[in-house]
Amino acid sequence: MISESRTIWWDNGIKTIDQTRLPAEFVVITIRSIKELVNAITSLKIRGAPALGAAGGYGIALAAMRSKFQERDGVLHEMEIAAEMIKNSRPTAVNLSWGVDRVLRAAQEGEIADEVREIALREAERIAEEDLIINKMIGRHGAKLLNDGDSVLTHCNAGRLACVGWGTALGVIRQAVMDGKEIHVYACETRPLNQGSRLTSWELMEDNIDVTLVCDSASGILMRRGMIDSVIVGADRITRDAVFNKIGTYTHAVLAKAHGIPFYVAAPLSTFDASHDESEIVIEERDGDELRRLGVTRLAPDGVKVYNPAFDATPIDLVSAMITEKGVFRQPLMPPGIL
Numbered sequence: 001m002i003s004e005s006r007t008i009w010w011d012n013g014i015k016t017i018d019q020t021r022l023p024a025e026f027v028v029i030t031i032r033s034i035k036e037l038v039n040a041i042t043s044l045k046i047r048g049a050p051a052l053g054a055a056g057g058y059g060i061a062l063a064a065m066r067s068k069f070q071e072r073d074g075v076l077h078e079m080e081i082a083a084e085m086i087k088n089s090r091p092t093a094v095n096l097s098w099g100v101d102r103v104l105r106a107a108q109e110g111e112i113a114d115e116v117r118e119i120a121l122r123e124a125e126r127i128a129e130e131d132l133i134i135n136k137m138i139g140r141h142g143a144k145l146l147n148d149g150d151s152v153l154t155h156c157n158a159g160r161l162a163c164v165g166w167g168t169a170l171g172v173i174r175q176a177v178m179d180g181k182e183i184h185v186y187a188c189e190t191r192p193l194n195q196g197s198r199l200t201s202w203e204l205m206e207d208n209i210d211v212t213l214v215c216d217s218a219s220g221i222l223m224r225r226g227m228i229d230s231v232i233v234g235a236d237r238i239t240r241d242a243v244f245n246k247i248g249t250y251t252h253a254v255l256a257k258a259h260g261i262p263f264y265v266a267a268p269l270s271t272f273d274a275s276h277d278e279s280e281i282v283i284e285e286r287d288g289d290e291l292r293r294l295g296v297t298r299l300a301p302d303g304v305k306v307y308n309p310a311f312d313a314t315p316i317d318l319v320s321a322m323i324t325e326k327g328v329f330r331q332p333l334m335p336p337g338i339l
């Protein structure tokens, strides 16, 4: 049975699965303040571009609901302050600011405070509901690229946990399996925070999809031995010239090119940012302790210098096709209306 349940929803606050506790524990948390939301985003309790889009939208609704102001402008002002805090919590994934701005823009239409609140929550719900529908469309378009018996390599977690449901890269795989194809997935562990081992392998096993966990640097041997038919990853932002995704994605893309293996990027149109080039995008750098330690276990000498970028940029000429809700795009790679 393939899971269609939602990973983020509204119920007197933002409800979501705490992804830092998987796979050991499945815990649903309730976020009731902007401070808690920013903490949940920076600590990766909520993560993955489309899930961040929904969280950003719900965050603005939360700011509206919690505002004590009786006047429209007071509520909107508090929402704008919250918007800045939320957007600054993770700079690379464009969906976060996209979700925040979309709800903020819609709420401007409200003429009185209560109407602002009502519109904000309605728009946030719309983003979440649309995400599920869009991911299903991505899945249906992308599944046509996979053949019965294929082995697919994926990196990080671009599954239902990273979205409101279904997933982008994993949504393509889910759909292919639902279509009756036998698909085998190699999930890269995704150092340093192990989204591949903790989340992707858990999620696929829950759905009885055949998955083998490999360390990130095993992709070369797998490709050289002819064990990979295609690579499918998600994206945090797609500029005119590059795909930003979890650190390590670029390495798989270069290897795929060298071995003549298709490298696919599955993402909604909301992840495309055609107004920028690679050079203009800030890549989030995270705390060095993510490499120095694993929980309480020391992995490196205390104080060793660490460079810990959370994402890398893959030049788009390494991408074989973009899989979006509007279809699969090869030449040109950018969907119509994006540029």
Ligand SMILES: CSC[C@@H](O)[C@@H](O)C(=O)COP(=O)(O)O
Residues within 6 Å of the ligand: 044, 047, 048, 049, 050, 093, 155, 156, 157, 158, 159, 162, 163, 167, 168, 169, 195, 233, 234, 235, 236, 245, 246, 247, 310
């Ligand atoms: C559909 S999710 C696409 C990306 O957001 C995903 O591949 C990724 O890189 C997530 O990084 P993370 O740091 O775990 O938020």
